[in-house]
Amino acid sequence: MPVLHNRVSNEELKKRLMEETFSRTTISFYQYFPIQNPKEFRDFLYRNLDALQVFGRIYVAKEGINAQISVPAEKFEAFRSFLYSIEPLNGLRLNIAVDDDGKSFWVLKIKVRDKIVADGIDDPAFSMERKGKYVNAAQMNELLKDPDTVVIDMRNHYEYEVGHFVNALEVPSDTFREQLPMAVEMMKGNEERNIIMYCTGGIRCEKASAYMLHKGFQNVFHLEGGIIKYAREANEQSLDKKFIGKNFVFDDRLGERITEDVIAHCHQCGKPCDDHTNCKNDGCHLLFIQCETCAAEMNGCCSVECKDTLHLPVERQKEIRKGVENGQNIFNKSQARLRPRIAPLNR
Known part of the structure; x- marks a missing residue:
């Protein structure tokens, strides 16, 4: 019976990824469909995708599947054939990344969850059968x-x-x-x-x-x-693009360039910038926007406090971070924003 999870360190896996001599394609897909035994389906997927050297993150639940993965280009057809051999997934749309170097993932992780999208809906009358x-x-x-x-x-x-x-x-x-x-x-x-x-x-x-x-x-x-x-x-x-700026993605790239417009700003100096990064302090890892100048000045950190603790042992960094009152909310502006209301259409 093959091992159905990874046992190699992330450092070693990243090293192996960078040493690969073949190209990879980054793909995302999802499908809402009933899965009676998510754990069994998860193991079935792992055995087959691991054999195809697929990396990425996949969630399985009773309501369906959600995946962001990378596939060796030479095995793409074999991957698609396997996926389409699963009846509810036959002909499934595969979203191929726009701005991609194939280095988005370095390990395969497939997890069973309650839902593929945490929605908070507890109304038994709600159904995905009727959608827009x-x-x-x-x-x-x-x-x-x-x-x-x-x-x-x-x-x-x-x-x-x-x-x-x-x-x-x-x-x-x-x-x-x-x-x-x-x-x-x-x-x-x-x-x-x-x-x-x-x-x-x-x-x-x-x-x-x-x-x-x-x-x-x-x-x-x-x-x-x-x-x-x-x-x-x-x-x-050749359509006019009505989406401006970057499309944020949940892998190491942290964004796909859609148009050249830069509509965001560095969270530290305010210069136009749309490059997300994670704070280099292992006790923080806050996701925020930082320009190259601030990254150099702050050693890739989100705050002076994080910069000052950067070279301490990881456990000490985490201890210190727990004492920071703002914690992960330093750049979190969402709750402070006014919730917009739409004026009813005059007919």
Whole structure:
């Protein structure tokens, strides 16, 4: 029986990744479908994907699967054949990364969770069987011309900060479970307007569209394949890109460049910058935006306190960090923002 989890250190795995002589393709995909035994399905996936040298992060739950992975280019067809051999996944859309060097992951991790997207929904009447209408890139651009259209970004504040669709509404929260009721509240009185939900790869906005329909909204759409697929289609079809800036991604790249617009600012000096990084203090690792100048001055740290503890033992860094009152909220502005309300359409 093969080992169904990794036993090699991250340092060694990263070293092996950098020494690979073949190219990799970064892919994301998801599918809502019933899985009776997530643990058994998880082990089945691990055995087959590990044999194909697939790296990445996959979540399995009774409601479906959510994956961000990298596949050796020479084994892409074998990977796709395996995936499509699973009946509910046959013909599944695979979102291929736009700005990719193939070094996004260095290990395969497959975890069983309660849900593939933590949504906080406990209403037994809610179902994913009724969801919003898919729109592709061309349809998205066309709908955006309509003044009756409202576009809602279903990503976290740090994702929205570096890139978003023109005139898209931000739902100012750190978690998807908080955003769902907030989106409903923001749109009260606009039940008949066109509402387009979007996210990185489609998984959050698909569930959000179903939730909005469940709450009585009538004309709900969601962007098929999310920003990743939109950018690819816009490039292939030479469409005007209505998404500006960077698309934040949850791997080592921390972003895909969609347009050359830089709409965010360094959190330390305020210069235009959209490069996310994690604080180099092992007791912190705060995600924030930092320009090259500040990175050099601060040794890649988010604060003077972190910089001062950078060379201490890791356990001591963590102890000191626990005493910092602001903790992980130094650059977290989401809760302080005013929640926007949409004026009802005059008919």
